[in-house]
Amino acid sequence: MDGFVDREVELSRLRDCYDSDVAALAVIYGRRRLGKTQLVRHWLSERDDAVVYPEEPFLDIGRWWYQEHEVDVVGFTDAGTMVVGECKFTNAPLDYSALASLEDHAAEIRWTPLGGGDPDIEYALFARSGATRSVREAVAERGDLQLFGLEDVTENA
Structure with missing residues (x-):
């Protein structure tokens, strides 16, 4: 029991x-x-x-903006991970500039995990029409980046 x-x-x-x-x-x-x-x-x-992303439960999920910076999805876990996400539901594939922009904006988020120190940052890209080759290669090479297509979102809804 x-x-x-x-x-x-x-x-x-x-x-x-x-x-x-x-x-x-x-x-x-x-x-x-x-x-x-x-x-x-x-x-x-x-x-x-x-499907649970990430493995730890989120303390808070929402969107974030400050001046010219905006992040579509931000989640904080009790294990000290900050997940930031960009949503592109256009007819064009998501390109590398969207990832670069997300990384720039994420650097402006001021959050300290419960245990102190710097957060681990993970990136999630949500794309209706897939992603360019450079983005797919980055996803394959990096452990802190995931790409979700429309099928991933609707299959797990």
Whole structure:
């Protein structure tokens, strides 16, 4: 027994939402310290096909801007990782300038992990129409960069 008790209704709803043939959003809310994060972790531990990015849970997710700098998606984890993302849902492939711009903007984000020090930064590119060869090569060479296509987003919605 893992100390997880009496949450079958909530787990069933999460399973139904995930297994649905239509895109769905599960909103989990409640007062602090009621086990919302533990509920999701428990449900994810049952799944072989769930995609979690990154492996650590996010403390906060949103968008960020300051003066001329803007980042479409920013997530902070309790392990000290900052994930920054650029979303390009155009008909043209995402090119290397989008990655370079994301790196420049990410350098302006001021965040210190809970344990102090500098954050580990990971980059996520979301592209409707794929990416240019230079971006695909960068993804293949770098461990801090991932590319997501429209299929990746819709398959895991």
